[in-house]
Amino acid sequence: MLEQVKDWDDDFYEKFKPIAMGFVNEAEKCLQCGKCTGQCPAAAVTPSYNPRKIIRDLVNGNLKRVLSSVELWQCFFCSGCFSVCPMDINFPFFVFMFRLAAMNEGYGWEDVKQLEGYAEKDYLRKGITVSTFERNPEVVETIGDISKIRMEAGLPPERKVSDRGLAEINMISDLSGMTSFMKKIGGVELLDCKTCNDEQAKRCKTKPLPSKVGKIKTKLRFYNYGEPGGKAHAEA
Amino acid sequence: MPRLDKVTQIPKPEQIFFFKSCVASNKYPGIESCGWESLKILGVEPVDSDEQTCCGGFVTFANVAAPTASMPAVARNLSLAEEKNLDTCVLCNGCWTFLNEFGHFMNHNEEVKASVNMMMNMMGREYKGTSNVYHIAEMFYRLKDDIAKNVKRPLKGVKVATHYGCHYLGGGKYTAIDDAQMPTYMEELIEILGGTVVPYTANRECCGTGFTQIINGKDLSLEHTQHKLDSVQEADPDLLIVQCPYCHSQLDRVQQQLNYRQGANYQTPVIHIAQLIGLGLGLPVPKLAFAAHISGRQRLEEVLDRIGR
């Protein structure tokens, strides 16, 4: 499909850099050498994912393509690209910043929704992001009761964060807007898988999730950077 | 090769703020107890605080909130160590990178620091940026001479493979104590404890957790971890050493999942560097809390039988 270069927001990157709190830097120096993609674990399993192309589109200002892509949500945050980058571009920082931008456009909420529980139930209520609760029955069967193991190791049966500590992180959450942001996530209306045709279902990264009526409607993301790979797609 | 100039900068303090990790506390308590006890044996008194929470990086990298929510949480956790005038020792690569990176941003951006401090002041705290953050593996490498003196349970004939973890070496391109592509300090520690280092091809590959990919992009995550585990399996080590509880959880738990899903047979015990040091320093077996491990439990028992319980 033909894209119009005049539609690109050419100076977006220059405008964005100073307000991004120092998280988004150096992308203008990108040589397009491909060293990042060459060592990327995500690119090795799904060829459509390509940090080099995403950086290119960001600098060019082709925001429509970046923000509506599935690929933006496939980064492993391993920082391998940063560790080999000849120009010291810290790409993982770009990813979480532009994921925020994509969410502002209505993309990717279904991915974040699966993580919201950790923040709300564990981080804010207990102060610890990972709880002792095991979802996998096989794990429970193998290891049994974790508090017993803790006690044998000479630790209290449960690690507890003091009430004062909890009050403080809750206030941080309220004051920094995290709480209201999470309310938004809670009210996300997910894609209705019944309306998808086969072709779209094949492209879809989203698995059916309980939907909830709310203000935000998620939009279908696209594989904008090539054909998706990976075992899941090979079988489909 | 470790960057010795960086290693010598690490102090050998009498006390250190022991920063607990979410995964280590709630999934693999052995990491917490071994880290605590080993530091004690090596002459560093760990100090903790029950006000310490999750480091706060999770919410930003999981996109449940903007980085503006992580910064005050990081500042708050660091201020706990600052109140005690101590440096911070973390167990987890994630904590290391988030505390370091966000701390770096606040220290270099006065405006952000001021706005974070406004929030801190409301809670009667202040973030100054004086506490250095060290990974427990860095501390162990700094204290390697003390470790050599205190080995009670030599790992004779135990084949050990290493996995460093991306958030330490990748994110710490300029701040970690070793080279991002060819690290060797864990190998040195293993040799000090008397173990045999087993190299394998995918050593510097990511564990595959992908931070949140294991939750919302499971297929990609498992495929990559399988690639890594295949390579480990080929080298056939008795123990796979990690220095990050999150890598630990991925490499340990995914083995079982793959065995179940595909009828594979991955049985490599995964243990944290703190547990390995604890093992070498002769901590009692319950303190190592191997009961919380899922894969290769039998092999772990065999190793314990061989080197003495």
Place this chain on the structure above:
Amino acid sequence: MADNFLEAYGKETSRDVGTRTMNYFRELFSLEMPLGRMMKMMPGMIKFATASKDTREDLFKFMPQMMPMMKQAFTGKKEE
């Protein structure tokens, strides 16, 4: 349903998306404290004050610092 991102966006250009994104981040990362933002923070502060006795005391200690900011937020002027 649209087949690709160009169809999904229709007549909107990347420039429109860029402007929207910039406005979003400007507000998100703004260190200004206008009235609206301060009001949004109020429930959180009240929650913190009612959590326990020592949290309330700490918050009250902060009040003298708070007043000029409130004033500024209400009047919209920076105090000399």
Place this chain on the structure above:
Amino acid sequence: MSKKTLVIGGGIAGITAAQKIAQNGGEVILIEKEAELGGNFAKLAFTFPVLGDAKALVAKEIDAVKSAAGVEILTYTTLQSCQGSAGDFTVELKSASGTRSENVAAIIVAAGFHYMEPTAYTEYSYGRSKNVVTSLEFEKMAAENRLPQGKARVVFVHCVGSRDKAKGYRYCSKICCSYSAKHAIMMKKANPQSLNYVFYIDIRALGKGYEEFIRSAMEEYNVRYIRGRVAKVIENEGKLIVRAEDSLIGNPVEVEADLVVLASAMEPPEGSRELAQVLGIATDEYGFFQETEANVRPVNSSKPGIFLAGSCTQPMEIAASVAMGGLAASEALTLIK
């Protein structure tokens, strides 16, 4: 007043400058810190873009300068100090037998360059695997007939140390594209069964015959050019696994190679900053000697009477070094006559 010229460096630029001055009746002292003349040129097997016998070519030039009247050649000699101004410099030369003082009218600096040791590139397993070599080591292997035999895969990696802010230099070393093509051709000629892959970012083949030379590598010698910087080289059971992105397709690729050749960057000669300090001339941010004006005064250093020649000013090929040596000689001659 002296009529002599001091030439620092016995590489092709210094040799040329000394010859030209001698041909015009001047006297030259040519100092070289190593045992032999010829510099980096003498370490090569072939020239490019025309595959000529490098050893024979440089030997001819060395013979010419050795037999030229009025040229005194001092090997194992370095410059100790330098005083005075254009037309009247007092220099102290240090060798194993002691120091000697000379009065010279002009100085030509032709200190050459150094191939960067890519030890910082741990991702390429350099120093860990014996099958990962620099291009200079490849030249040596070719001369000693130690190239891999049979159906070997050889990977050539461009831009190791060049165009790399993090681990090397930001500049382009200019000649690596061409000499990697030369090496690929040498490999194919020495072992017709070999399969050669060149990983590049851009191909920079400027000048007469260069583009055709690189095209001939692709067209006649079946060298496969893949656009993408190599990300990592891992050793596995004697084989090297090379991972990179084929960035024209946009897909990561893996090559199982027997030999990896790193085209390491040209960097300023060792001790260039110290030499510049002794002479009192300026260097650029990397340590190359700084010319007063890049376009019309390429051989004039920041100090009158001291002239620059060859690759100690910037990465350059042999032909350009020779031309610059000639120009420096004619500038020096104006001070003598």
